[in-house]
Amino acid sequence: MMKHSIACLCALLALVALTACSQNISPRPALPAVGHPEPLPQGRPICSDCHEVPMKDSLKSYAVLDHTATFVKDHRFAAASEAGTCAVCHKESFCNECHANYVEVKPSTLHGDRPDRDLPHRGDYLSRHKVDGRLDPASCYRCHGRTNNEKCVTCHRH
Amino acid sequence: MKRLAGLAPLLSLMLPGFAFAADLNVDGTTLLRIEERSAPGFSKQTVAPATQFLGIDATDVGAKGLSFHLYGWGRADLADKSAGDEKTDANLTYGYVKYRKGFPNAALIGKAGRFFVFEGIINEQVDGAQAQLILPQGFTLSAFGGVPVKLDRSSNTKGDLIGGGRLGFRYGGIIDVGLSGLHERNAYLDTMARADRQLVGGDIWIAPHRMVDITGRSSYNATTEDFAESSSNDNMKSYGGSLTYSAFKPIEIFVEYKHFKRDVTGSADKFGGEIRASLLDGALNPGFGYRRVSSSSTGSIPSYNEIRAFASYAKGAYSASVDFITDLYDKQFYGTDSDYAYELSGSLGYRISPVVHLSGDLSYGANPDYKDQVKGLVRLTFSYSTVKGAPQ
Numbered sequence: 225m226m227k228h229s230i231a232c233l234c235a236l237l238a239l240v241a242l243t244a245c246s247q248n249i250s251p252r253p254a255l256p257a258v259g260h261p262e263p264l265p266q267g268r269p270i271c272s273d274c275h276e277v278p279m280k281d282s283l284k285s286y287a288v289l290d291h292t293a294t295f296v297k298d299h300r301f302a303a304a305s306e307a308g309t310c311a312v313c314h315k316e317s318f319c320n321e322c323h324a325n326y327v328e329v330k331p332s333t334l335h336g337d338r339p340d341r342d343l344p345h346r347g348d349y350l351s352r353h354k355v356d357g358r359l360d361p362a363s364c365y366r367c368h369g370r371t372n373n374e375k376c377v378t379c380h381r382h
Numbered sequence: 383m384k385r386l387a388g389l390a391p392l393l394s395l396m397l398p399g400f401a402f403a404a405d406l407n408v409d410g411t412t413l414l415r416i417e418e419r420s421a422p423g424f425s426k427q428t429v430a431p432a433t434q435f436l437g438i439d440a441t442d443v444g445a446k447g448l449s450f451h452l453y454g455w456g457r458a459d460l461a462d463k464s465a466g467d468e469k470t471d472a473n474l475t476y477g478y479v480k481y482r483k484g485f486p487n488a489a490l491i492g493k494a495g496r497f498f499v500f501e502g503i504i505n506e507q508v509d510g511a512q513a514q515l516i517l518p519q520g521f522t523l524s525a526f527g528g529v530p531v532k533l534d535r536s537s538n539t540k541g542d543l544i545g546g547g548r549l550g551f552r553y554g555g556i557i558d559v560g561l562s563g564l565h566e567r568n569a570y571l572d573t574m575a576r577a578d579r580q581l582v583g584g585d586i587w588i589a590p591h592r593m594v595d596i597t598g599r600s601s602y603n604a605t606t607e608d609f610a611e612s613s614s615n616d617n618m619k620s621y622g623g624s625l626t627y628s629a630f631k632p633i634e635i636f637v638e639y640k641h642f643k644r645d646v647t648g649s650a651d652k653f654g655g656e657i658r659a660s661l662l663d664g665a666l667n668p669g670f671g672y673r674r675v676s677s678s679s680t681g682s683i684p685s686y687n688e689i690r691a692f693a694s695y696a697k698g699a700y701s702a703s704v705d706f707i708t709d710l711y712d713k714q715f716y717g718t719d720s721d722y723a724y725e726l727s728g729s730l731g732y733r734i735s736p737v738v739h740l741s742g743d744l745s746y747g748a749n750p751d752y753k754d755q756v757k758g759l760v761r762l763t764f765s766y767s768t769v770k771g772a773p774q
Contacts, residue, residue: 266660266664283552283554284589285555292628293656301585301597315407316439316451316453317437320453320476320498324507325507325531326475328471334411336743336761337729337761339693340667340703346705347690347747348723348724350749351750352723355683358682359652359683360644361618362618
């Protein structure tokens with residue numbers, strides 16, 4: 225327990241120092257987007273509004289990356305095949321806030337100040353997961369892997 | 383926690399290397415949650431977990447094309463235990479080195495460390511290595527191998543070794559197809575017996591028009607000798623679609639439908655929609671959504687209506703939001719005396735500096751398991767970057 229407390233304290237001090245430094249060094253805001261060369265308007269970006277020519281490598285239209293509600297629901301195909309283009313704006317951790325083996329908090333809690341983002345498990349998911357688990361357990365596997373989520377086995381022991 | 387502690391010496395060794403990195407990104411989120419849990423028949427609990435998320439990305443570390451990526455979190459409970467058996471916990475989500483070498487019309491990408499593989503039908507977290515080849519004429523080839531990540535608790539759901547890959551082909555921006563497969567040695571099956579897990583499958587994306595695309599994937603489980611995720615006494619299939627329509631610029635309408643069929647629970651339909659607006663040059667974003675799960679089975683899956691309304695507003699350094707969501711079940715939920723759940727939450731935020739943002743959330747709700755659930759949260763995010771990008 226003492227080792228854990230010391231490790232936690234060291235980590236906290238390091239992060240406070242890092243936070244203090246970051247205020248002086250970087251002009252960047254604390255958002256997941258890191259590198260789009262032009263300022264983006266507020267709200268969900270519609271890539272094809274500006275990008276009229278196809279993507280260089282895949283020759284697909286930028287419309288496949290337009291952040292519509294349909295894209296947000298079914299982004300896995302675009303994310304898998306156009307990962308390089310996604311990485312222009314998003315760090316990999318942006319994906320792993322949802323797609324993870326072992327998550328600490330629901331994405332909708334982590335970003336509770338952003339109700340406009342379409343994040344999974346909003347509201348009372350303690351009850352609703354019993355429905356989703358019976359309805360379509362394969363949908364759980366897409367984010368959490370197959371029978372490997374530690375949150376699940378906390379309660380669902382064999 | 384042991385995993386993060388073990389990573390500390392590695393990070394210490396790599397820190398001098400970061401000084402030579404062409405681009406360095408460090409970001410983090412600190413969460414302090416306070417929650418009162420009140421379940422019928424149990425004493426009240428107060429939990430106050432403090433969680434730190436940390437991400438590091440360094441590119442061109444020592445050599446062009448060589449990069450390092452890390453993301454994880456650690457938690458300490460300041461009051462009652464919030465989850466599991468311990469008052470501290472941590473997890474390394476990923477930590478790997480990556481090398482990319484470009485050629486005319488081709489590229490080679492290699493990874494080593496802990497990472498996720500999302501390729502075709504593959505969705506795994508691995509301690510190992512991966513190689514990807516982007517070849518001329520639209521072909522792609524990737525392969526990975528290693529040890530499936532086993533977590534600190536004895537979840538007993540992972541095999542000894544895992545490997546797999548995907549062969550892909552895309553043409554003219556209108557078609558993208560792939561064949562993928564994986565083999566996990568000595569994995570636990572749902573019967574708790576150990577056997578090799580073998581999956582093969584295909585994925586397809588077709589875009590006959592720039593505004594329309596059709597996608598699909600299917601897998602064959604060579605262990606259970608059946609399609610998709612199956613076991614000896616269960617099969618499940620689903621199909622559906624969604625449509626987004628922008629009537630005019632600030633308004634977006636979304637509708638969706640999905641049908642589920644499963645041997646052990648029967649069939650069900652899920653349908654609904656959402657309307658969103660972006661007003662005051664994007665500063666105000668309200669939305670309203672409705673969804674219905676309608677089950678035709680005899681009680682195994684409860685039918686319910688879900689209603690949600692939200693709005694967020696940001697001006698200058700200040701932001702505010704409100705969110706309400708409720709689930710109304712057609713009958714009492716799984717043996718409880720309740721047939722509803724709801725949560726009302728609000729948030730206020732202030733950007734202290736261009737890279738540091740402070741916000742706080744407060745929510746109140748109830749559900750079939752917990753009555754009068756009050757939750758509070760304070761959130762501090764920071765992002766340090768040497769990348770010269772536009773402010774987003």
